[in-house]
């Protein structure tokens with residue numbers, strides 16, 4: 117893998133994508149058939165217009181009576197009215213079907229993405245995933261809302277109009293067909309040339325998003341290591357690739373339209389010349405020749421639209437394939453093993469690395485006894501957060517095993533895992549909604565007294581009491597902004613409500629300030645009482661309160677023992693301890 121070729125999620129073949137779309141449309145077959153009938157009615161009504169106009173031309177041309185005009189004029193009025201009424205109803209029905217199918221598809225894809233282990237998503241790239249569920253969903257959505265109904269209408273209109281022309285005079289219909297080779301030429305070229313170009317455009321956009329997410333996500337590290345110019349260069353390269361891919365795709369569209377206009381010119385010219393000749397030979401009336409030309413001109417819109425839509429359908433198919441590709445990332449099957457005997461955590465010979473990267477954990481052996489609190493201490497990058505994520509079952513080791521009460525985590529179902537072990541990471545997320553809703557994410561049936569009890573245990577009652585609407589106050593995006601300490605307390609309260617036997621905590625005291633950190637330490641101590649706990653300690657006071665401290669360096673455990681013993685042993689912990697005491 118080169119530096120500039122990130123791993124992305126899989127892409128489905130157009131056939132697989134169409135199959136999934138078909139499945140999403142299946143529950144709405146009846147509404148779709150009704151909408152199709154209404155559309156056919158609309159086009160059918162429009163077919164009466166050219167002959168009626170032709171008849172009017174004949175009446176005027178031959179100096180007919182004024183009363184003769186009534187019939188064609190009534191036909192014109194009724195056909196226009198029916199066309200108008202049916203078309204608005206038909207569009208509405210089709211748009212509804214499209215929206216419902218899209219909602220189903222979006223739920224399927226998002227549901228699958230959420231059920232995937234974090235490692236699978238990280239391997240493919242979160243930027244790529246974001247681009248798929250935003251850009252690609254928009255493209256498919258636009259196609260289903262507008263493109264798909266217009267495509268149906270154009271196809272019906274084109275076929276029926278050619279039928280109307282043939283019913284008028286088969287020779288004039290044949291004359292119109294002279295344009296077909298131009299349309300076929302354009303469509304064939306477009307269908308063969310454009311799919312890879314549109315797929316490349318989507319891929320380039322995905323890679324650009326991926327690069328932006330990487331750059332913004334690693335903002336601090338990039339600044340600290342002065343990697344800004346390098347990341348700017350990479351972003352430039354990917355943006356340039358996306359720009360080139362877009363221009364190539366647009367070029368084929370221009371080529372396509374030039375062929376279509378050639379078809380229109382040839383078809384109309386031939387119909388007019390043959391019409392004039394037939395009139396001259398006395399084989400057709402001026403009105404019939406006019407109607408034939410009008411029929412052919414009525415083909416411009418549907419064919420132009422079909423052309424336009426081929427572009428949109430191609431582009432939407434490429435997006436749909438990327439969306440459906442998410443369904444192809446298989447969640448590693450987790451059959452559900454036996455209930456753990458107890459809450460002993462046992463790590464044996466654990467080795468781990470991210471995606472295809474080097475090992476960041478090596479030969480980790482660790483046993484945490486039921487009820488024991490173990491603190492992980494070490495320099496930044498030593499592997500503490502990674503080890504915590506493995507113990508919470510988020511990642512699986514490359515080698516070695518992690519067991520809870522004798523049951524390997526890898527063999528436990530996600531539900532069992534979530535029931536036994538809860539992880540609180542440094543970046544706590546407060547979901548948009550009321551505070552009570554946010555807390556009930558941990559236990560949907562939690563009663564208000566239980567919620568209040570949990571808030572009291574984590575020390576959040578005083579500030580929650582001051583919120584304008586108490587538990588019904590809206591928090592998260594667009595709502596009341598919680599401080600980092602408050603957000604951590606909410607995460608701890610969620611843990612209390614979920615009540616797991618094992619707690620894994622990545623201490624987030626860095627942003628809390630020293631008063632906030634002390635407050636959080638006290639909240640944590642109350643929540644962890646009685647549970648088996650592994651905590652990543654960023655402050656040595658947290659480590660000093662644990663039963664055992666484990667020191668990590670370069671992905672290995674280099675020292676462990678009770679903090680009071682380690683402080684005087686003269687090893688890495690006592691060095692850290694003394695340095696910290698001196699700097700206080």
Ligand SMILES: Nc1ncnc2c1ncn2[C@@H]1O[C@H](COP(=O)(O)OP(=O)(O)OP(=O)(O)O)[C@@H](O)[C@H]1O
Nearest residue numbers: 238470473476494495496497498499500501502503
């Ligand atoms: N998502 C990731 N993808 C690739 N490498 C990663 C990822 N997360 C961490 N690493 C790498 O794994 C190693 C261990 O990182 P980890 O975050 O576990 O260390 P840490 O001891 O928790 O550091 P800190 O105290 O800064 O959080 C580091 O070299 C880091 O760059």
